[in-house]
Amino acid sequence: MSKTAQSVWENCLEFIKDNIQPQAYKTWFEPIVAVKFADNALSIQVPSKFFYEWLEEHYVKILKVALTKQLGENAKLVYIIKMENTYGNKQPFTEKIPSSNRTAVKAQDVDIPLNNKSPELRNPFIIPGIRNVKIESQLNPNYNFENFLEGDSNRLARSAGLAVAAKPGGTSFNPLLIFGGVGLGKTHLAHAIGVDIKDKYPEKTVLYISAEKFTQQYIDSVKKNNRNDFIHFYQIIDILIIDDVQFLSGKSGTQDVFFHIFNHLHQNGKQVILTSDKAPVDMQDIEQRLLSRFKWGLSAELQSPDFETRVSILKNKLYRDGVEMPEEIIEYVAKHIKSNIRELEGAIISLIAQSSFNKKEITTELAKQVVEKFVKNTKREVSIDYIQKIVSDYFQMDIDTLQSKTRKRHIVQARQLAMFFAKKFTKASLASIGSQIGKRDHATVLHACKTVDNLSSTDKQFRKYVEDLTKKLSV
Structure with a gap:
């Protein structure tokens, strides 16, 4: 047979x-x-x-x-x-x-033919006929819009990204600055825009690069005395994507050269896409003329995903990986890991690993053990919700009172302290902090931070509040 x-x-x-x-x-x-x-x-x-x-x-x-x-x-x-x-x-x-x-x-004998090119950027400064040289985009095709799930936390940024991808350089979103905390998908979205543009406009030159690598290339060009070639190279890019632009802080030479490159690209209808862990208003040691250009287009924030979006992200991850998991386990993980998407997906992979290695069925109890260990071993980023809870408990009031419109002095001070610690312990923008603490604007948050600084140096009792809360939030 x-x-x-x-x-x-x-x-x-x-x-x-x-x-x-x-x-x-x-x-x-x-x-x-x-x-x-x-x-x-x-x-x-x-x-x-x-x-x-x-x-x-x-x-x-x-x-x-x-x-x-x-x-x-x-x-x-x-x-x-x-x-x-x-x-x-x-x-x-x-x-x-x-x-x-x-x-x-x-x-060790299996080779997977990947599409990813060498991570080294091909910088053809010294090659004659530079315009005819093919420039690799450095994009990761695995980061696309299909697996960047939409939710309330990212709807504006994702929609703006799709608009830019459909008409690069032809929308009012130029530059498009995507900002938010660690692990919320800034790099993913930046790549997704580039991948979509390459698909729709294969003739356009798209380049993704980190601000750190851009800085290093600039330093090398100065050492080799070919700064003009460096500028010329970046001026021929149609869509320039720079990741972690906050890395330019304090680097005046790199900021100066980027200023000239940015102006040339913008004036010629080219698209600039930037990512940052801070909103422009919160960036320090960046020249004012550069910050003003960051504000020309749209600054879109990525926030921590809500419960429904976290569930969708986990289901999508498991679906793409071909792994089945009970609904109640998915919801348990989504309920207990809130800070960012990277940790969320990491927890699911840890759960799969624990199940296989320890020969245990995936149960709620196993999920509980994994999540507890995972959260304990992961550097905790304090959330604004957590800060409000700690501050309101300290002053023996509920969160609704903390966020209320009342002007009673002790409530106002508690609210100002919550804003102060939110700015200190999170990477949220001033606008986001204000929105989450009683729907205030960024100017109110800025005023609150200055007030806390002033009272800390003049009021002994208030200074004790700050010290006590700092200890509670630093645990």
């Missing part, structure tokens, strides 16, 4: 099932589909690249033993990745991982 892909794989599964825990088998082997068997090579389809990498890292030995038992020492395994890009998007694509003439079940 001739062997088929299905029969070979079923025999392999019988062996695997007997040698691993039921939960691991259900998570990592049940979703696999046998696709083809030819020339002693079995092709299996897995749900995602994450899924493939997990198998290769954790189950390569048992796969090799199982396949060798069925097909002998010359057995080969070929992975086919079939991944539906986004939760709810039903258009799959397939990526084949070839085994060549090697035994592909050896993890």
Whole structure:
């Protein structure tokens, strides 16, 4: 009887099932589909690249033993990745991982043909005919709009990004400055805009670069005495994306050269996209003439996602990775990890790892253990909600009273302290702080911070408030 892909794989599964825990088998082997068997090579389809990498890292030995038992020492395994890009998007694509003439079940022998280019920027300053030189965009195609899920926390920034991608340099959002705290998706959104522009306008030159690398290139150009070539190179870019622009703080030479590059691009209808962990109004040691240009277009803030958005993000992550998880577990993780998206996705990966390594089923109890450890081992960024709770508890009032319009002195001071600590302990903009603490504007927050500074140096009792609250918030 001739062997088929299905029969070979079923025999392999019988062996695997007997040698691993039921939960691991259900998570990592049940979703696999046998696709083809030819020339002693079995092709299996897995749900995602994450899924493939997990198998290769954790189950390569048992796969090799199982396949060798069925097909002998010359057995080969070929992975086919079939991944539906986004939760709810039903258009799959397939990526084949070839085994060549090697035994592909050896993890170190498998090569995945990635589209990512060298991270080193090709800077063709000294090449004649610079306009004809192809400049690699440095974009990551995995960061796209399809997996950047929309919610109340990012709707303005995402919508502006889509508008810029549809008409780069042709909207009033130029520059587009995306700002917000760590792990909220600034870099993802910046890449997504660039990827979409490259898709719609392949003839346009798009370049993504970090402000740190831009600075280093400028320093190198000064050392090599080719500053003009450096400027000329950046002036031919159609869409310039600079990540973490706050890194330019205090670097007057780099700010000066960026000022000239920015002016040239803007005047010629080119698009500039910037990301920062601060709003322009909160940036320090950036020249005023540069800050004024940052404000020419739109500054869009990314805030911490709400519960519904966090659930959607987790479902999307699991869907793309081809891993199933009970709804109540997803909601538990989303409820307890609120600070940023990076931590949220990290917690889910930790949960999958704990389940596989410790041979435990994914339960609410296991999720609780993982989340507690994860939160404890992750540097905590104090939230504005948490600050308001600590301040209101300290002054024995509820949060509604703290946020109220009353002008009673002790309530006003408590509110001003909450604003002061929100500016000190978070990366939120003044406007965002004011919005979350009683719907005030950024000028009120600025006034509150100055008042707290003044009273701390003149009022002994008030200074004690500041010291006590600092200790509580620094724990």
